[in-house]
Amino acid sequence: MRTTGLLFGIGAYAMWGVFPAFFPLLEPANPLEILAHRIVWTCLLMVVVIAAARRLRDIRAITGRVWLLLVGASALISINWGIYIYAVNNGHVVDAALGYFINPLVTVALGLLIFRERLNSAQFTALAIALVAVVVLTVEVGTPPVIGLGLALSFSLYGAVKKVVPTDPRVSVGVEAAVAAPFALAYIAVLEGGGPGTFTDFGADHIALLILSGVVTALPLLLFAAAAQRLPLVTMGLMFYLTPAMQLTWGVLVGHEPMPPARWFGFALIWLALAVFSADALWRARAGRAAPDAI
Numbered sequence: 425m426r427t428t429g430l431l432f433g434i435g436a437y438a439m440w441g442v443f444p445a446f447f448p449l450l451e452p453a454n455p456l457e458i459l460a461h462r463i464v465w466t467c468l469l470m471v472v473v474i475a476a477a478r479r480l481r482d483i484r485a486i487t488g489r490v491w492l493l494l495v496g497a498s499a500l501i502s503i504n505w506g507i508y509i510y511a512v513n514n515g516h517v518v519d520a521a522l523g524y525f526i527n528p529l530v531t532v533a534l535g536l537l538i539f540r541e542r543l544n545s546a547q548f549t550a551l552a553i554a555l556v557a558v559v560v561l562t563v564e565v566g567t568p569p570v571i572g573l574g575l576a577l578s579f580s581l582y583g584a585v586k587k588v589v590p591t592d593p594r595v596s597v598g599v600e601a602a603v604a605a606p607f608a609l610a611y612i613a614v615l616e617g618g619g620p621g622t623f624t625d626f627g628a629d630h631i632a633l634l635i636l637s638g639v640v641t642a643l644p645l646l647l648f649a650a651a652a653q654r655l656p657l658v659t660m661g662l663m664f665y666l667t668p669a670m671q672l673t674w675g676v677l678v679g680h681e682p683m684p685p686a687r688w689f690g691f692a693l694i695w696l697a698l699a700v701f702s703a704d705a706l707w708r709a710r711a712g713r714a715a716p717d718a719i
Contacts, residue, residue, distance in 0.1 A: 426654065426655065428654060429650070429651045429653070429654025429655040429659075430651075430655065430659075430663075432647045432648075432650040432651035432654065433647070433648070433651035433655060433659070433660060433663045434663065434666070435644070435647045436644040436645075436647035436648040436651060437644075437648075437663055437664060437666040437667045438666065438667075438670070439640070439643065439644040439647070440644050440667040441666060441667045441668075441669070441670025441671055441674075442670065442674075443508070443512060443640075443671070444512040444517045444520070444671055444674045444675065444678075444679070445674065445678075446637075446640055447508075447509050447512050447513055447637075448512065448513050449633055450513075450630075450633055450634060450637065451513060452622055452626070453622045453623075453630075453634065454620070455506060455509040455510040455513055455514075456506065456611065457611075457612070457615055457621065457622065457623075458509050458513075458634070458637065459502065459505055459506045459509055459608070460607075460608035460609075460611045460612050460615075461608070461612065461623070461634040461635075461637055461638075462505060462509075462637040462638060462641050463502065463505075463601055463604045463605055463608040464605055464608050464609055464612065464638070465634070465635050465636075465637055465638025465639070465641075466597075466601045466637075466638040466641045466642050467598065467601035467602050467604075467605040467638075468638065469638045469639060469642045470594065470597055470598030470601055470602075470642055471598060471602075473594055473598070473642070473646065474594055474595055474598045477592075477594055479592055479594060479595050482591065482592055482595045483595060483599065486591060486595075486599070490589060490590065490591060493585050493588065493589050494589065494591070494596060494599045494600055494603065495603050496585050497582055497585045497586060497589065497596070497600050498599075498600040498601070498603040498604045499604075500578050500579075500581050500582040500585065501578075501579075501582050501600055502604050503574075503578045504575060504578040504579050504582060505641075507571060507574045507575050507578065508520055508575060510571075511571050511575070515679060515681060516571050516681075517671055517672075517674055517675030517679050517681060518671075518672060518675035518676065518679075518681045518683065518687075519569060519571040519572050520571060520572070520575060520668075520671055520675075521572075521668040521669075521671035521672035521675060522561070522569055522571075522572035522668075522691070522694070523569075523571060523572035523573065523574070523575030523576045523579075523668075524575065524576070524579075524664075524667055524668035524671065525665070525668045525672075525691070525694050525695070525698065526554055526557075526558075526572065526573075526576045526694055527575070527576045527579055527580055527664075528661060528664065528698065528701060529550060529551055529554045529576075529697060529698070529701060530576040530577060530580040531580045531583055531584075532547055532550070532551060532701070533551060533580075534580050534581065534584050535584075538584055539584075544704065546700055546701070546703070546704035547701065547704060549697075549700055550697040550698070550700040550701040550704070551697070553693055553694075553696055553697035553700065554693070554694060554697040556693055557690045557691075557693035557694045557697065558573070558690075560686060560689055560690040560693060561686075561687065561690035563686070564684065564686035564687050564690060565687075593645075593649040593652075594646065594649065597642070597645050656709065661702070661705060662702055662705075662706075665698065672691075
């Protein structure tokens, strides 16, 4: 069970890690057109997945409150996807990696602000170091790291909403895509009707890649859900860092994005904050497992 979970988790995070190599292939479609196609094809694929899993009845059981939460989740994940596509297609892969490096720390901050969770000294220290890192990166660039903060905040808020949604992950992802699909279809129709749409103008390969964006979106989400059922949350949290590490490597080595010393220093502070945060999470998980044995 654990080995299978590790394979599923590595598969999910590795797929997310190679996204910077995939989305530029969808050009000359602009980021909004790519986002629209990503939503539509994800929706269609998830309909098939939900039907195959015999979960269509779950949709009818969703309450009004949960529908509102899923609408909010749909908006947040659409914003996250849109920012990410813009980033990787415009030479900001390193900024995107920063967003996912600081995501766990933003999640902790939201837990404090929204769920009134208490921070221990290690978590407080990690957040303080992360704030210093953001200040360093702001001074280095001259403006706040909008892309990184936008990705981290949108995904952390998305996670906060999902935390209170009592719906099967496959169903919730499908509903989130379905909520956004009419807007995405309308945008595609406008583009193809008289705007700068690219779906039918650049050959079968371009059509296939835009359709594939739905598979590329849904598959890691399904692998992630399968891994989460088999692995402790601490393991899932530590594995998460694989994704931004791969993205940072791509941005520096393949994209040749600038990494002046001040930027490296800012990232080093983020990694220090994550090291403090992760060490505390590991210690608390081990203490939790040892506690029953001591009784």
